[in-house]
Amino acid sequence: MENSPYNHEADNSEAELMPLRKQGRLGDMAYDAMKERLVRGAFEPGRKLTVRAIAEALGVSSTPARDALNRLSAEGALVYSGPKTVIVPYLTMPALKEVVAMRLALEGVASEKGAAAAPSNLPDELERTQQKINKAMEAQNFSDVLWHNKEFHFTVYRHAEMPYLLSTIESLWLRTGPSFHDLYPEFAIRKYGVHNHEVVIESLRDRDPEGVRRAFENDIRDGYRGLKHAIASRSKTATAA
Amino acid sequence: MENSPYNHEADNSEAELMPLRKQGRLGDMAYDAMKERLVRGAFEPGRKLTVRAIAEALGVSSTPARDALNRLSAEGALVYSGPKTVIVPYLTMPALKEVVAMRLALEGVASEKGAAAAPSNLPDELERTQQKINKAMEAQNFSDVLWHNKEFHFTVYRHAEMPYLLSTIESLWLRTGPSFHDLYPEFAIRKYGVHNHEVVIESLRDRDPEGVRRAFENDIRDGYRGLKHAIASRSKTATAA
C-alpha cells in the first residue's frame, strides 16, 4: 500500500493517463495508478470513468481495469452516479465534514505515535520534502505540491508502524484530492500548510509528539477551511452552470 | 453497506456457506455474504479460501467470487499467505493493537455523535437488541451473540449519519471476528459486554453522549483483553500444534 510503482520525484503531473509497465498484478497497478492521479488532483470531480477507457489508456484488458474501479468505488474514492456510471465524486459539505472528523481522529493517532517513534534524522528528511513542496509551489506545479504534501504527512505517519491505519488514512486523502483540481490557483496563494509543516519539524526536533499532533491537526483544519470555501462557491455556481 | 441481504433475526449461524438468491450485483452479494460470516466468527483463522470454492458454494461464477475476495483482501479482512493463497488472517498482537487504537478513535466519534443525535426511542430499541444477545448467549449460539452485538453498536453509530465512518468501522470488525471462532466457550462465560451495554443505554437515557462514548470505549477495551489472552495462549500452543 506504501507507494505506487511510479516515479514520485519526476514531474509526470501532466500525464493524466499513460500506459503502465507490467510488473506484478495488473489490477494492483491499475489501482495504484488511479490512486496517484486522484491524490494529485488530476481528475476533476464529476469526471466519468469507464472500464474500457481505463483499460485502453493503461494498456490492459478490462478485467484489471474493472478491478481497480471496483476497489476505488468500494472505498468511496469513486462513486456511482447511475447504475452504469462511475464518476469522480463531488465533495459535498457533509462528506467533507466526515472526512475531516476521521482525519483528525486517525491522523492524530498516526502523527503522535509516528513522532514518538521517529528517528533523529526525520526532521532533516521532512525539510527536504518541504523544499520539494516549495519548489513545486514556485513552479506552479500544483499536482506535485499535492503529491509531496502527501509524502510529508505520510513520512511521519509511517513511523507509527500501523499499516492498516496508514491505508485507511490514505483512502481519506483520495476523497479530498479531486477537489483540489479546480483549486490550483487559489491554492498556491494560500501557501497551503507551510507554517504548520514548520511547526511539525520544530516539534519533532523538540521531541514533542503532542506538538506534532497539534500541528498536523491545525494543518487538517486549515485544509478544511480552504476546501469549505471552494465547495461553497462551487455549489453556488453549480446551478448557474 | 448497511445490511447484508440475509435474515439477521433467524439463526442461520450453522450455515457456513450457502447459495445466495439473486438480487442486484452478484459481486456485492458475495461480498456481503462473506462479511457476515466473518463477523459471526464462522471462519477460523488460517482457513484457506479459494475463488472456485466460494463461487461454487455461493452458486455464482468465478468473477463475482473473485470480486468479493479481492475486496475483502484489499481491506485486510483476508490476507495472502502466499502468491496464490488467501486465508482468514491470524490476528497478531500488533494487528490487534492497531485495530483497537483505530476502534477507540473512530467508534469514539461515531458513538458520541450518534448518541447526540439519537431519537428518544433508541434506548428501548437497544434493550430489545440486548435481549437478543442475552437469549443467544443462553442458547450458546455464539454466532448470533456476535451478530447482535455488532447490531447493538451500529444501531447507535448509525445515528451519527456518517456513512463512510461506519463502513470503515465495519471493516475493523471484520478483522477481529474470526478470532472469536476458537473463543466461543470462554466467550460466554465472560458475559461479553453486558455491563457496558447497560451503561450505554443508561447514558443514552440521561442524554449523556460523553457517557455513551466512555461506555463503548470500555466495551472495546474489555474486548481487547479477551482477545489478548486468546492470542497469547494461541501463540503458545501454535508451536506445539
Place this chain on the structure above:
DNA sequence: ACGGATAATATGTTGCAACAAAAAATCTCT
C-alpha cells in the same frame, strides 16, 4: 424551438477458457 418518445450506442456484469505459476501429492534415494 422545445419537450418527450424512440432508436442507437455505450457500458458494467457475468461466465468461461487458457495460461502460468504455485501448492500439494508422490516418488526416490539414501
Place this chain on the structure above:
DNA sequence: AGAGATTTTTTGTTGCAACATATTATCCGT
C-alpha cells in the same frame, strides 16, 4: 523412515465475448 526432488493437481489472473440495460443521440410532433 526421512528429506529432497519430481510430478500432478489446484489456483489466481487475465482477456474476451455475450447479454441485458443504462445512457446518449436522434427524431418527431406541437
